[in-house]
Amino acid sequence: MAYHSPVTRHQSVERRGMDTTQQLLKELTEALGVSGYEKGVRAVVRRHLEPLGEIERDRIGSLICHLGEGRPRVMVAGHMDEVGFMVKHITDEGFLRFQPLGGWWDQVLLGQQVIVQTRKGDLRGVIGAKPPHIVPPDERKKLVEKEKMYIDLGATSKAEVEEAGVRIGDPIVPACDFHVLANGKSYLGKAFDDRVGVALMIDLLRHFADAPHPNALYGAATVMEEVGTRGAKTSAEVIDPDVAIILEVDICGDMPDTKPEESRVKLGAGPSLLMMDASMIPNLALRDLLIETAEELGIPL
Template identity: 65%
Template structure:
């Protein structure tokens, strides 16, 4: 296991749903403790700055993962819950979760009324989240409360990191966006001891999955001249997805977002990415869609506007308990990211807006 695999494993297995990023923030800070000067906004986003002069370049990855929150405890001791982030109800039933209480973590499983007691016509319907519950094994509300469960407690998917095909395919939770966080950490650590023609701000944002909230506040703190958003991108190489819906493939190289629901990237910055990828012989894939947005949706509107692009690592099954990514995609994305930052001097960055 090399340092990159160890980093991705640790980030994937660390907990941190929207509004509860304390654990993952501590891990990011520990990895960057010798790489720059820290700052933070007032809702929990973490900033690590390195460099002395030049344009202010912000690389951003969100720390939060999709999860849940306890809404109430039933008289039988089961937990009704709310989603934190976008979940597809079909992927929830029977999945293990961790309830993070003030007295410690508790394992649970997502359940619903069993099909044996449902009328035949009801068995064919998709169970909605509102009809599900989390079962820890309690037999009463009092027992759940005694164990430390309270309304508002965060709930995290319970999934472990695994290495599979040729030691290059990784399976685990929260690659959206722990893969972006890993890229951020590796890039900031690289430039803490390498020259670069800019002031680099590595920003771990909070609450992206519930409305790009940390992107707005951290952009106010950094006041960037240019921004690179680091994300997991949706793979289209699985059954049922048409090429026009997504043509991004696992192992096919980093992706460049051409369009998202809340942002069109800066055209000159986008073209620079294409040129650098071609120069370095890095295969570049293209992603476009209106089904979601990234922190770029907020950051590019900061102040008078911020030239912004989004780089993605192809990932299958995002917004579920377990995703799949390829190590070659990660390595090529990091190579491209470092090469881009090396070129972002005053002239280049000013040219984005001219």
């Protein structure tokens, strides 16, 4: 069940003023879909892909849209799952202990509003910890680790939580709406990693659905990337591509206290090209093709 917050007059005015890219990003980022529980966001992606080509789904839930026949087969992929949590334990007092799904920096968790997806519907909660007023002075400046945090649903007992529909294993999603910021070209929201890549994939298929191209083109919205790139592996087995281009987010270096050698990426200054990660060493011919094509088209890289 997707969570939809009440629409205020301000939000409805904001939505009417959005262009098609912003509307697509709003739909994708506000959809719920932590790793392994991508049903909500998958429905949104499917709705956008169905008019464009032949749709199939692999055995663990990745969506694949196919345009054209023959070789080479070009796979363009972005992952639709987001980082989140899973219910691990319900205390006698009605608080939830949680297990992270994907990587989390503990500093950003306290005070985060969340949505617990249960069989009876979605429940709002907030992440908390022991109040600083009763923490010893020597511990107040220390990082609170997620193992010492809990989710407060406003319940007062385990029985109340269970009656509301909560079970061990239920997914927990950060609660955050999409907003266009003051400059009109920067956005606030959740799950940009990697709903932005999924939006790019959808936009690319929209273009080539009406434009001639010599390749068999496969757009993939993959699952469970945040817990080990699982969907990328299974969808690649289905597609058997000759080349794959992965649309992912990068780390910007245009923020305070970031050195140029740590990141030279700047927001709004064009796409970046990742040369290597823990699982990939670049194909130099493909690297050269991308760099030279960008130079020919005047695209900063």
